Each structure stands twice: as structure tokens, then as C-alpha cells.
Amino acid sequence: MAEVSAPEQPQDETPPPPAEKLNIRAILVSYQGAIGAGEQVKLSQPQAKARAEQVARLARRPxxxxxLLAKRYSDAPSAEQGGVIPPFEQDEVDPTIAQATLALQPGQISEPIESPYGYYVIQRLPNSAESQLAPPEEGPGIWRSVLVAFAGAKDARPGLRRSYIEAKEMAIHLRMRAVHPDTDFAAMAxxxxxxxxxxxxxxxxxPMSREAQTPQFAKIMVELQPGEVxxxxxxxxxxxxFKRER
Structure with a gap:
């Protein structure tokens, strides 16, 4: 009796899903002797590390x-684009950068990451797929702020002599001015x-997105209406x- 061969199983020709693209913004603080450092770079490596730590602290503030920080501090070509880097796959960048990105949630900001080019501070943005799946919402608000610091506050400028009580009283006074319809908040800032x-x-x-903010400021973003202080x-x-303009 002739053998009957089993019918060939159809091959699965479904293409594999595309690799996940990661989205970030980055600030590069370079130093003399680093790869790609131009003549305008004057910082030593320890100074660059300290600057990157300062930038990371600033970037987390509400x-x-x-x-804007990228335009001011970054030595990378992406500075003029606000630090935005084209989406990339995990294996297309330095493994340290890829691992740091994957460890962040959208909106979070990394500690300084050492590389041969200098120190990177990165902010993870939503991936393209996540953005497509996210429900539509109103565009982000536009905000202005006034900060009244005091001696001993975190990152207070050297030589600031204003006390905690004086700063609080000044802030209360400025807030009373800010709610007046004739006050120019921008000029006050x-x-x-x-x-x-x-x-x-x-x-x-x-523009500010809620996921990039601290819980305290995210709550304000939900509650404050355009024009309110x-x-x-x-x-x-x-x-x-804070004043919400839109």
C-alpha cells in the first residue's frame, strides 16, 4: 500500500510585530576631552557631572x-529642538541609555548618565504606540509661575538673604496682586x-502634561481653570x- 504523506502545514507568514520605538528628550553636558566636545566646551569632567546633577534637579521641579532647559544647557545638536531625539529602537543606542530609558515611566527624568560624550539627563516620553492607544484629551495647558525662594531653600542662589517668613509673606502679597484683573502676571514674574x-x-x-509633574502640581493642573491663579x-x-493661561 502506498504511503500517504501528511498534508503540509501552512506556514505562518504573519510578519513579526515591529520593534518598540522609544521616545526621549535629552540634555547632554559635555566636558573637555569627551568625544565630540567642541571648542565651546569649557567644563572639566567633575564640573560637567556637577552641572548635570544640577540640571536633573531643575528638570524635576514643577x-x-x-x-527650555535643553536649549540652555545641552551641548548636543538636539538642543535647538528642546532635546527631542527621533524615536529609536533599544539596540540602536548605547545600552546604558536604553536601560535608563526603559527604567523610566513616561514623564520621569533620569539621574545623570555617564557616557563617552558627557553626562546625559533624559526624560522619557510616551511611545508612539502608547500615544495612539491613549484616549483623546484636550491639549496641554500653558502656565506661568512665580517662585519666591528663601535662604537655605534647595537650589537657592548664593547670597540670598530672604528668610522663610519673609518669603512666605512676599508670596502671599504677590498672590493677592496676581488675582487682580489689572495685574500683568508676566511682568510680575x-x-x-x-x-x-x-x-x-x-x-x-x-505646554505641560500631567504625567510629567509631581502629584502636587498634577492636582493643581486638574483643578485650575484657564485664567485662574x-x-x-x-x-x-x-x-x-501658578497661573493657567489656557
Missing amino acids: DQDFG REYSDEPVSAVQGGRLG SQVIESPVGFYI
């Missing part, structure tokens, strides 16, 4: 815009805010007043 990056832009923070908010760096 009154900071990572993109330029004159009084102790935050050097945003103050020169009238306290403007740019927050209460005085105490933080380790001083007293904040």
Missing part, C-alpha cells in the same frame, strides 16, 4: 520646562521670580504661585 530660566520669559512654562504652594525650593 516650574521647569525640559525643552520678570520682576520678582527667583527662577532664572522662566523669569526672563515672564514665568512662562510652556493658584494659592501659594510651599515646596523645598520656595513658594510658588
Whole structure:
């Protein structure tokens, strides 16, 4: 009897799913002797590490815009784009950067990451797939802030002599002015805010997303309506007043 061969099983021709693309913004603090460091780089390696640690602390503050910090501090070509880097697959970048990115949740900011190019501070952004699956929502709000710091506060500028009580009283007074319809909040921020990056832009923070903020500020973002001014908010760096513009 002739043998009957089993019918061939159809091969699965379904293509494998595309590799996950990671999205980040990055600030590079380079130093003399690092790969790619230009003539404009003047920091030593210890100075670059200290600067990167300072930038990471600043980037976690609720009154900071990572993109503005990148434009001010980053030595990478992406600085002019606010530190935005094209989406990449895990095996397309230095393993240290890839591992640090995967360890972050969207919106979180890394500690400084040492590399042959300098020290990176990165913020993870939602992946493309996550953005497509996320439910639609209104565009991010636009905010301004005033920071009133005091001597001994975290990251307070050297030589600041304002006491804690004086800073609190000043913040309360500024908040009373801010809610008046004739007050120019931007002008007030330029004159009084102790935050050097945003103050020169009238306290403007740019678009802010809730997932990138501390729980305290995320709550304010939900509750505050366009045109409203927050209460005085105490933080380790001083007293904040926020205004939502949109």
C-alpha cells in the first residue's frame, strides 16, 4: 500500500510585530576631552557631572520646562529642538541609555548618565504606540509661575538673604496682586521670580502634561481653570504661585 504523506502545514507568514520605538528628550553636558566636545566646551569632567546633577534637579521641579532647559544647557545638536531625539529602537543606542530609558515611566527624568560624550539627563516620553492607544484629551495647558525662594531653600542662589517668613509673606502679597484683573502676571514674574530660566520669559512654562509633574502640581493642573491663579504652594525650593493661561 502506498504511503500517504501528511498534508503540509501552512506556514505562518504573519510578519513579526515591529520593534518598540522609544521616545526621549535629552540634555547632554559635555566636558573637555569627551568625544565630540567642541571648542565651546569649557567644563572639566567633575564640573560637567556637577552641572548635570544640577540640571536633573531643575528638570524635576514643577516650574521647569525640559525643552527650555535643553536649549540652555545641552551641548548636543538636539538642543535647538528642546532635546527631542527621533524615536529609536533599544539596540540602536548605547545600552546604558536604553536601560535608563526603559527604567523610566513616561514623564520621569533620569539621574545623570555617564557616557563617552558627557553626562546625559533624559526624560522619557510616551511611545508612539502608547500615544495612539491613549484616549483623546484636550491639549496641554500653558502656565506661568512665580517662585519666591528663601535662604537655605534647595537650589537657592548664593547670597540670598530672604528668610522663610519673609518669603512666605512676599508670596502671599504677590498672590493677592496676581488675582487682580489689572495685574500683568508676566511682568510680575520678570520682576520678582527667583527662577532664572522662566523669569526672563515672564514665568512662562510652556505646554505641560500631567504625567510629567509631581502629584502636587498634577492636582493643581486638574483643578485650575484657564485664567485662574493658584494659592501659594510651599515646596523645598520656595513658594510658588501658578497661573493657567489656557
